[in-house]
Amino acid sequence: MTHSYFSALGGHAPQDQLLTGRAVFTEAYAVLPRGTMQDITASALPHWDRTRLWILARPLSGFAETFSHYVMEVAPGGGSERPEPDPEAEGALFVTAGTGTLALDGAERALAPGSFAYLPPGTDWTLRNSGTDTLSFHWLRKAWEPAPGLEAPDAFVTSDAEVAPSPMAGTEGRWATTRFMDPADLRHDMHVTIVTLEPGAVIPFMETHVMEHGLYVLQGKGVYRLNRDWVEVEAGDYMWLRAFCPQACYAGGPEPFRYLLYKDVNRHPRLRPFGPRG
Template identity: 70%
Template sequence: MSTKYFAPRGGHPGQDQLLTDRAIFTEAYAVIPKGTMRDIVTSYLPFWDQTRLWVIARPLSGFAETFSQYIMEVQPGGGSDRAEPDPDAEAVLFVTGGTASLSVNDQTHELTPGGYAYLPPSSGWTLHNRGGELLTFHWIRKAYEPVEGLDTPDVLVLNENDITPTPMPGTEGRWATTRFVDPADLRHDMHVTIVTFEPGGVIPFLETHVMEHGLYVLEGKAVYNLNNDWVEVEAGDYMWLRAFCPQACYAGGPGRFRYLLYKDVNRHMALPRRA
């Protein structure tokens, strides 16, 4: 089965179109549909040439607390030799189109669609589009939380097409997760995975747990239950879920439903301090 990775293309709707869309922003969750990712809402970054991006999550009161997430669009010849200005920031990159030339630790890697890279803090990575096609990729950033006695994670460069998804028990493969990092590796304080549902696959209960989530739909469509609201989502949509937001989904088909998932893991909960 061919693998699909949706990426926004910008543009601007005509004056004759209705402005109503499926965008939702609540204290428990947000849905940013693909129709909102237009030219007018792009951003730019210092030291990134021929590059624009859509910011789909950022630390903000009442919104994401642990991470930021960008959809990057780099023209041929574009890129950056000063990609990450924050020495405490770790990153995950996931390529959805084109080819990224990633340099880190004196090695250069070519990331094609499905390509994944984990980049620890202060790794001094650079990235360029040296091909002839538009490069699109997700860039997920988090301030790394070091733990005394645990080393910083190593650089990882992988591709999802080389990894066998892990089926959830009792689902006969209808619900599976592609994991790029060993869940038992406590050096990591975030996981970015790909979750796949075959038609008819479900999350059969309302998950309610501590992890904050960011979900970008790569392929297909489904109905998601978010804090007891049923919301239809499709390829190109983004969902943010705060910690403990009840969540479940049903993938009705006709094809697979797949999303890129961020969550924070493996650390104690920060406690307030008395003055």
């Protein structure tokens, strides 16, 4: 199956556009519609050339306490030889448009739409746009949390096409998850997945759990129940869901509703603000 991945960001709203929009920031969740990701809200990073990005989530924002989420755009020939400044940060890359070359511990890997890479802390990596079109990708960053007896996970590169979706029980495949990390590998303290709901499929109960979520809609549209509200979302929209935020959704049509999902997993909750984890 061929999938599409939304990547048309940037531009600037005309002067005759109404101010009314769908952006919302509440005590339990936030929604950043794709229209908020325009030229005026783009950022730049040290040691990244011919590159701009949108920072969708960051620690201390009130919601993203565990991670940062960037949407990156790298022009042809651009990239970085010093991409990650934090030796304790792990990362995950997911490509939505263009082509690139990821040099990972001395070996080069070609990236294309649907490519996924996991980068453990301390990894020696560089990235370049090796094509003639803009390279667009998601970059999720988290401080890896050690656990007794567990080493950091291994680096790997795979793709949406290479990982078979795991259907949720009782849904006949209408709700499935593409799991890039092995759920049984407790070295991982975050999971980055793609959730797919076929048109009309639902998450039929109000999930309420400790994992913080970041969701970027890659394809299609749906309606999410977030805390007390019903919120319409479409490809290019982003959602923060705070830990314990009630959540459920159903997919609109006519195409599948797919989103890139971050959540923190496999670690004890911190009992002291800066104390050790056991």
